[in-house]
Amino acid sequence: MTLLPVLRGSGADRADAVTVAGEALSSEALLGCVTAVADRIRGATAVAVDGTPTLEAVVGMLGAVLAGAPLVPLPPGADERERSRILRQSGATVILGRALSGADGLPTIPVDLREHASTRHPEPAPGSDAVILYTGGVSGPPRGVRISRRAIAADLDLLARAWHWSEEDVVVQGTPLFRAYGLVVGLLGALRAGSRFVHLDHTGTGPVGSMHLASPDQWARMALDGHRARPLSAARMLVSADGPLARAVAERLRLLTSHRPVQAYGTTETLVALTGLGGDPTVPGAVGTPLPGVETRVLDREDRPVPADGESVGELSVCGPTLFSGYVGGRSLAAGRWHATGDLVSVTPDGTYRIIGRCGFDVVHSRGRRMPARQIEEVLLSHPGVRDASVVGTPHHALGEQVTAYVVAEGVTAQVLIDHVGRYLSAGQRPRRVHFVDELPRSALGRIRKSLLIAGG
Structure with missing residues (x-):
């Protein structure tokens, strides 16, 4: 099994096979640079690469994949202590790219795009680890997830069939390269399909492409900028993943581009498991049907x-060929075993799925009712004075849990926001407490730490 045919010299030689922040490499140059990196790290136990999106970082990541050393992308937002923990736990023995604080004395090998090589590296075993990715850290310290080459190939091939993904596509994204969505689906997916790959710079500006991948927060910013959004009408497909997409954002994008983003679902442990196709695209959290061969x-x-x-x-629990191999430091996942995702869902009679939220964090249990926090957050975010919002359930002596909102806003009062929610949702869904904060607590991977909000509520 060849994971990335382009790194074996297959496919047409394109002048712009990979573009990152405006810098491009041809297929031939990419293969030469990646092979030179693979030569230098031969025998490494695991290879860490700073996840800041640069052409050097992408070449370093692909060099690790070609060499068969598990790739460990480091979140750029991680502090020295978190980086040190990831490096130690993952067993990384070398860092590619720039020197980093918290590297614990590991050797650092720079990536020089002028270096080329033509060595033929053997294809690693399908069951060997391709990447070690760390979870979002919503409910505690991020965990290292071991993902095999076989699982990645299976997921990408199933997605290619579901999304009619081919070498004629141009994949454009700005999603983080240290997350499964940006690294596996975006970068590795494009190279496996033979597509051109474009990673946007920090401004998010660049070519349209035929497939545009973005996270919900990126889509929300784009929906407010018609100048950036309207050209996406030329794309074949808009994809949102790595979290729920607000209905107001999806509708605004439809008006601007004539496309509703496909809302795919997956976790670090499952990769993309639900295609986003099928079901009612106007329903919040609608993520369609499972990929063929993925059981739920x-x-x-x-x-x-x-x-x-x-x-x-x-x-929701998932079983199938796209599942991870196990957690770092833990036992491997047995074949055919089910993985409980921790996400609450409902299923329609026609077999389509809707994501409600995380167990214990994204649902408020009040008077025997389950109220999705995301629905309340969407209404709060629709107020022009609100820049960010998160809703949790906090203990209440009579209700069990009460709706508590943490909001980053200007020029509004708590009562204004409570009344705003009341105009769109039921009385029981109105926040009983509203806390105004300068910013919401987030993990190194950018996820809101709702456990901290609940502890402080």
Whole structure:
């Protein structure tokens, strides 16, 4: 099994096979640079690369994949202590690119795009680890997830068939290269399909392409900028993943581009498991149907199957060829084993899925009702004075949990926001407490740390 045919000399030689922040490499130059990196790290146990999106970082990442050394992308926002923890836990023995604080004395090998080589590296075993990615850290310290070459190939091939992805496509994205969505789906997916790949600079400006990948927060910013959004009408497909996309954002993008973004679903452990295709695109959290060959089940708190009636809610578990191999420092995942995602979903009678939120964090349990926090957050974010918002359930003596909102806003009062929610949702969904903060606590990977909000509520 060849994971990335382009790194074996397959496909046409394109002048702009990979472009990052305006710098491009041809297919031939990319292969030569990547091979030179692979030569220098031969025998490494695991290879760390700073996740800041540069052409050197992409070449370093692909060099690790070609050499068969597990790639460990480091979040640029991680502090020295977190970087040190990731390097130590992952077993990285070398860092590619620039020297980093918290490197614990590991050797650093610079990536020089002028260096080329033509060595033929053997294809690693399909079951060997291709990458070690760290989870978002929403409920605690991020965990290292081992993902095999076989799982990545299976997921990308299934996605290619579902999305009609071919070598004629141009994949454009600005999603982080240290997350599964940006690295596996975006970069590795484009190279496996033989597509051109473009990673945008920090401004998010660049070519349109035929497939545009972005995260929900990026789509939200784009929806407010018609100048940037309107050219996307020329794209074949807009894709959102790595979190729920607000209905107001999706509708605004439809008006600007004539496209509704496909809302795919996956986790670091499962990769993309639900295609975003099928179902009602106007329903918040609608993520379509599972990829062929990916099995799913939805269980309640007593581990009983939840009926597919579009209303009943349970925790989603996944089983199939796209699953991770295990956590760093833990036992490998047995073949055929189910992975509980920690996400609450409902399933419609036609088999399409809707993501409600994370167990224990994204659902408020009040008077026996389950209220999706995201629905309340969407309404709060629709107020022009609100820049960011997060909703959690905090203890209440009579209700069980009360709706508590943490908001980054200007020129509004708590009562104004409570009334604003009340105009769109039920009385029980109005926040009972509103905390104004300068910023929301986020993990090194950019996820809101709702556990900290609940602890402080």
